[in-house]
Amino acid sequence: MVIPMNHASAIAANKAAWDATAPLHYGNPMWLRLAAGFAAPGYSCFDNVMQDALKRVCLAGKKVAQVCCNNGRETISLRNLGAEAVVGFDQSTAFLEQARELNAIAGQDCVFVEADANALPPAYAEQFDLVIVTIGVFGWMPDLKRFAKQAAGLLRPSGQLLVYEEHPVVNMFEPRGLEPLKVVHSYFRNAPFVSCDAILYDDTPRPQVPEHYWYVHPLSAVFTALFEADLSIRAFREFSHNISSTEFDLLETTESLLPMSYLLQAAKN
Numbered sequence: 001m002v003i004p005m006n007h008a009s010a011i012a013a014n015k016a017a018w019d020a021t022a023p024l025h026y027g028n029p030m031w032l033r034l035a036a037g038f039a040a041p042g043y044s045c046f047d048n049v050m051q052d053a054l055k056r057v058c059l060a061g062k063k064v065a066q067v068c069c070n071n072g073r074e075t076i077s078l079r080n081l082g083a084e085a086v087v088g089f090d091q092s093t094a095f096l097e098q099a100r101e102l103n104a105i106a107g108q109d110c111v112f113v114e115a116d117a118n119a120l121p122p123a124y125a126e127q128f129d130l131v132i133v134t135i136g137v138f139g140w141m142p143d144l145k146r147f148a149k150q151a152a153g154l155l156r157p158s159g160q161l162l163v164y165e166e167h168p169v170v171n172m173f174e175p176r177g178l179e180p181l182k183v184v185h186s187y188f189r190n191a192p193f194v195s196c197d198a199i200l201y202d203d204t205p206r207p208q209v210p211e212h213y214w215y216v217h218p219l220s221a222v223f224t225a226l227f228e229a230d231l232s233i234r235a236f237r238e239f240s241h242n243i244s245s246t247e248f249d250l251l252e253t254t255e256s257l258l259p260m261s262y263l264l265q266a267a268k269n
């Protein structure tokens, strides 16, 4: 295994891995649920935490961007929930094809733009009232400060950023191991996790895809990246429920031992 020498090669490797994984998502049970769901007007795939957060933000009349939108299920849900216009950015050509298909099924007008989140097209600068980043995005970014600056750059002055992410603490465990709750990795791990497993969200077998790189960003790095992107944190909540791959369900305990996800709201200064 060769660790990429620079961020650009890691980003390109991750694109190849996501593109190679996309056909495994197409037509699987989750896809079929989404296709059936979006066939009905007003469908939303968001859980209660996000539904409540979006209600508080009030989507009506807002221009919204989703960075790293994958198959667009949340982008289209935002439009279904009342956003005036929604743009989804992702660098995976193959997943954006799926997003456009779901958009057609929903009869919606979301726009999907293929772009590296670390170098978004300047034409979108300061065009949005709200930017959302959700479930498994920060870890793909070798340089979180750069990513945060790009996401913040999409916002108009006093626009809002809403993040609903996997908690970095979950990266300390190997839930498929004999002792799922044993700490295996440092919270402050510097080296990325390197894998060739297809990027699936459930427990089905994972065929091999091109090598990909997952970076651990402790919360202090997340906060610093947002501050340096001229964003002020307005709200932050941690939860003990898993929003990531089902393998992490093994870390959910009745005693709520671990923080597994968080919701963060920030505003552009």
Ligand SMILES: C[S@@+](CC[C@H](N)C(=O)[O-])C[C@H]1O[C@@H](n2cnc3c(N)ncnc32)[C@H](O)[C@@H]1O
Pocket (backbone or CB within 6 Å): 011, 014, 015, 018, 068, 069, 070, 071, 072, 073, 074, 089, 090, 091, 092, 095, 115, 116, 117, 118, 133, 134, 135, 136, 137, 140, 141
């Ligand atoms: C786990 S998925 C996001 C899932 C989405 N929030 C959802 O719940 O449906 C992560 C996405 O980030 C995208 N991604 C990773 N690195 C990227 C980059 N540098 N630029 C743009 N998109 C990127 C991948 O292509 C993938 O679609």
